Amino acid sequence: MDHATQVHLIDRVFDMIDRRTTEMDPAEYHNPVSRYIDPERYKREVEIIFRRNPIIVAHGSELPKPGDYKTMDVTGVPILLVRTQDGSVNAFVNACRHRGTKLVWEECGSHKRSFVCPYHAWTYGTDGKLVGVPAAEGFPNMKREEMGLRRLHCAERYGFVFVQVDPTAPKVDVDAWLGPMAHELEHIGTADYVVWRPAQLEKKTNWKLALDTFLENYHTRRTHTKTIWPVFLDNTAAFDRLSPHARVVLPKRSIPEIRDQDRETWNLRDHSTVLYTIFPNLMLAVLPDHCAIFQVWPDGIDNCKLPAYTLVPPKYLESATAQDIWSKSMHVVFEVTEEDSDRSEAIQAALNSGANDHFVFGRYEQALAWFHQEVEAMLNGQADWVRYAEAAE
Ligand code: FES
Ligand SMILES: [Fe+2]
Known part of the structure; x- marks a missing residue:
């Protein structure tokens, strides 16, 4: 402070x-x-x-570089955090859009450019887009652009990663949510730890x-x-x-x-x-x-x-x-x-x-x-x- x-x-x-x-x-x-x-x-x-609500689910230092990722269960919802090439953090429901199995099983890892589902090998980019479907002729009517990972509202502030775990929740402004707490975190320097x-x-x-x-x-x-x-x-x-x-x-x-x-x-x-x-x-x-x-x-x-x-x-x-x-x-x-x-x-x-x-x-x-x-x-x-x-x- x-x-x-x-x-x-x-x-x-x-x-x-x-x-x-x-x-x-x-x-x-x-x-x-x-x-x-x-x-x-x-x-x-x-x-x-x-x-x-936007809840803190990680500290940014847990995924410092592009391609670093972390998975966790948040009140029964599996989530996947991944740092993208532009340095921001994306949050997704950690469930494949084909038949819903858990996409990423490791608790954390690094250098990922894509995630391959362990069930039938659908592949997603770190931006959540569906980029690969083996034997794609089996899905002639599917629109790939609609089949990306379910994205969650996510923001990184003062070193902490905030996620709204319900994908249907209206987006909350994390700065407004933090209110006077933002000033405190800035002075503590949590982003530098x-x-x-x-x-x-x-x-x-x-x-x-x-x-x-x-x-x-x-x-x-x-x-x-x-x-x-x-x-x-x-x-x-x-x-x-x-x-x-x-x-x-x-x-x-x-x-x-x-x-x-x-x-x-x-x-x-x-x-x-x-x-x-x-x-x-x-x-x-x-x-x-x-x-x-x-x-x-x-x-x-x-x-x-x-x-x-x-x-x-x-x-x-x-x-x-x-x-x-x-x-x-x-x-x-x-x-x-x-x-x-x-x-x-x-x-x-x-x-x-x-x-x-x-x-x-x-x-x-x-x-x-x-x-x-x-x-x-x-x-x-x-x-x-x-x-x-x-x-x-
Ligand atoms: S459930 Fe993921 S590819 Fe089938
Ligand atoms: Fe106590």
């Missing part, structure tokens, strides 16, 4: 320290438990939130429960007593709604050290972890010289997958010292995530017990409330679609 915003946030933190409090919403928020366990609602969450050491976790929780654990630091003292509580100020954070996204600044105990220093030298990143939620499912933690990414993908109503990776500056990729710092940092991040998962999996196990018909979020758990309000707005058609819609062409 820009320096003026950093100073403003640090001032807010000092104000909280002086007043021995944290930032709070005016009142608690009641979140019905049915939102985590209703199968009909879950279906709508996947269809509306995950398939119709590369993915390092991707990993995958799987948790027995509803996808929203997994996200809930990231959005407040009220739990840090009790849940992360030995890991990060000694590092961070207790239940103190600066919260900003960057609708539909959010920013939470978690200040470290070291932050008062800079109070008497020249404000020009204040650097928020050295004395806090800044945690962004890029709606609906990506958590970006900004750490001193790298970022930690966690993404939460629903995998059934009571299960989720969490791919995680580190974003690092490529110029230090070969440095053993840098790797050591990142490894240690990520070790803590994963340890903390396991501590959180113990809690959320235990919540999931009791969701159907009838113990709670709603959860109450405290005034300093406001980022959870905001997140659930955004989910509600999307499901109820009240999201800011006018702002997100692609400008009329």
